[in-house]
Amino acid sequence: MQELLQQVVSGIATGGIFASLALALVLIYNAMGLVNFAQGEMAMLATFVALALIDHGMNYWIAFPVTLVIAFAGGIAIERVVIRPVERAPILTLVIVTLGLATLINGLAGFIFGYVPRAFPSPFPVQTVNILGALASYQDLGVIAVSAVVLLAIYLLLQHTTVGLTMRAAAHHPEASRLLGVRVSWMLALGWGLASAVGSVSGIMVAPILLLQPNMMQTIIIYAFAAAVLGGIESPIGAVVGGVIVGVTVNLAGVYLPFVGGDLQLAVALAIIVGVLVLKPNGLFGRPSVRRV
Amino acid sequence: MALLELEEVRAGYGPTSVLHGVSLSVPEGQIVSLLGANGAGKTTTLRSITGGVQWTGDIRFAGRSLRRMHTEDVVRCGIAHVPEGRGILTELTVDENLKLGSHLRRDGAAVRKDYDRVFEYFPVLRERRRLSASTLSGGEQQMLALARAFLTKPRLMLLDEPSLGLAPLIVRSIFEIIRTINTEDQVAVLLVEQNARLALEMSSEAYVLEVGRVAVRGSSSELTGNDAVRRSYLGY
Amino acid sequence: MLTRIRNSPPRYWLVVVVILFFIGLPTVISSFQASEWAQVLVLAIAIMGLNILVGYSGQISLGHGAFMAIGAYTFAILIHRYRMNYLVAIPLAGLLTGGIGFLFGVPALRLSALYLALATFALAVVTPSLIKRPAELTGGVQGIILPPVDPPPAAGAAFTALTGTPMTSDQWIYYLTLAFALVLFWLAWNLVRHRAGRAMRAVRDGEVAAAASGVNIAGYKTLAFGISALYAGIAGALFGLAVGFVSPDTFPVSLSIQLLVGAVVGGLASIPGPLIGAIFAYFLPIESNQWVPAQTWIPSQIASTVEKAGPAVTYGVVLILIMIFAPNGVVGLVTAGYARLRRRLRGAADRENGQMPPDPQTV
């Protein structure tokens, strides 16, 4: 029982990491009906930036927000330069462009930072703490806290600020929003910036565990896909709930199902993706969409 | 000088041209109605003004040409466009829809006063503030659209068939409010309507469009009095 | 026959020249280079499969490397375990992969393009770890080593007569791959010209209209998936044959990306596109690997990084630029340029003759 509780806590921590990246996916999906295949790679690049800042002597808790700001600016720049020209293109074109972006960023990171895995500092002590008889590591609790703060911040921004309101408006009804003076195209860029910043949180949180190298996010993005799909790809709350469910499920499956073990955890994510898409394409929180034919 | 002037405006959708040189003007603080059969190009005229379609010719608002301006910027000049279909953001709440109307304004006190007035005009919106706009009835959505347009503090409102699909009684009350806004705030209105009789009652001047051209133009009382015009263009 | 060829449009001549080029190629290049070109042809087959799916039926797969893996492993297991003749095992591997693809196409029907992209991408990422699991069957991390194949005596003798040197295993594999490529390209060409192809394109261009005109949408979409997987499966089998072993790391995500790059570069919905795309996608990383160390200005410590990162960067840039500037790929650019040239030439000639140019729609 204790062991189970411990695994659940560490599953929630992993889930928080997935949730940040899934939320990033949802933000862009809502802005333009697109799944950004480069989201993980963008987060990876931001994490390298964070490491560079820390290596230059910057305090972790200063480097963290600074990185988010840089990631935000980077996301906007990417949208303006790469996505804008194909904004109105068919979805297939957009998907291929983001995949190209993913490949490009992966290569660039390798080019600049090399392929040798690097240790990434964690700000949390390595000790464990006893909660209700279960041992939870500060690391896990710290990750949960950081993820929660970031997700809450995004929620407040989207639901309780004017910028958030105009972003949501632009996402749902671009034409009607334009007539109300909302700069829709700029809102898309803002969505990319925000997504990039949120996504980079997951990179920074996972790097101490996985070690930082250009392919670090390649599996995390699959878990994030699973989380976003499970939650209903347009639902921010769904992304968070989905992230936690995927995190806990994968963790428990890895520990308690001998068949799954460590190396088939990713297959569990694939099974979640395929299962949800086939059986309940709107996920847990998505609204049913109108389907042609 | 009129507040809004269209000069030989031509517009269309891709290869099909819809407007073949429309000229009209809306004087400051006046209500002007734009009438015509289905497909005459009334909606297209309004969409040209706010940059929803490509056009040539010239459109000037308060002396400034709107050529090559994006919709967002046209609207920010002080034009509120309530489009055909009302443009309600159904994913958002009533309150959020109203906030989108006032989100560009910096005069906080005046905004609060305007909200009070909106809720005085349309008490139902106050009751439904927290509800999703999709739960409103057609008439209530029209009220919301009008309220939202008013909250942008426009100098000119473009209203595309505000009576569409509404019960006569509601139409009456909505038109009353349009008139109130017009007289109290000096907001000019370009009113597109199928209900010609009602529109002519409201407006000082009227244009009748026929397949993309202005067929008739005159003061509203003139048009109401002219049996030939009434029968051949206005259908009553 | 001859007159028919003489009177046929220039592109038929082009086809003949290209085929002759590929037949003659091993006689002028080394055996090692022949094995490289065999892999180009393998890629071309797989890309043609992807092209049928994406270009002609409007569905997407970002995980076609997974189908190649299925084909390759089926082939390897049939040979290694069941001692089957490789000439029988190749088409069998293709058929089995095609069947799996067909089954995969059924749930895929329920997914929008975006979700399909997502699911197939996830599949591509997971494939290597899935392969490792049934270790007795697949050989786990080590994979399966395949016995080398010798050229059949007749082919060897013919080759020796022509070039004066004995035929190597690589050269034989090249010709075998070429034979498969020719047949599969010819089949694809027939497919897209005839009813199934037209129906698929109708589905791609608008499901509602296609349904209204009586096309069995679900049927054609799953069929496209099956055929596409069949191509990938045969390519996978030939890949195993050419490389001499199969292992989980032979089929990483980047393979699927490489296929997509090839399809996009060559041009979707075209027959020559996959070949052009394959040449590009295969030689780009190799050329960059040879080019980089030769550059003395690049410090040797970072040369290996550049070698490794170069292809990814180039692939990424190429994907983005092509999607922005030339969504129809090289073939699209060439056809557009050729059409413009011809219009200009014909216009000039007609002006001299005093004739009006014909209605462009009927050309």
Ligand SMILES: Nc1ncnc2c1ncn2[C@@H]1O[C@H](COP(=O)(O)OP(=O)(O)OP(=O)(O)O)[C@@H](O)[C@H]1O
């Ligand atoms: N998006 C569009 N694409 C192509 N043609 C259009 C489009 N919208 C309108 N049209 C055409 O333009 C012409 C004028 O349309 P418009 O909507 O301006 O007419 P209207 O006067 O507003 O008619 P109604 O009274 O029915 O609203 C019509 O013939 C219509 O078919």
Ligand SMILES: [Mg+2]
């Ligand atoms: Mg209209």
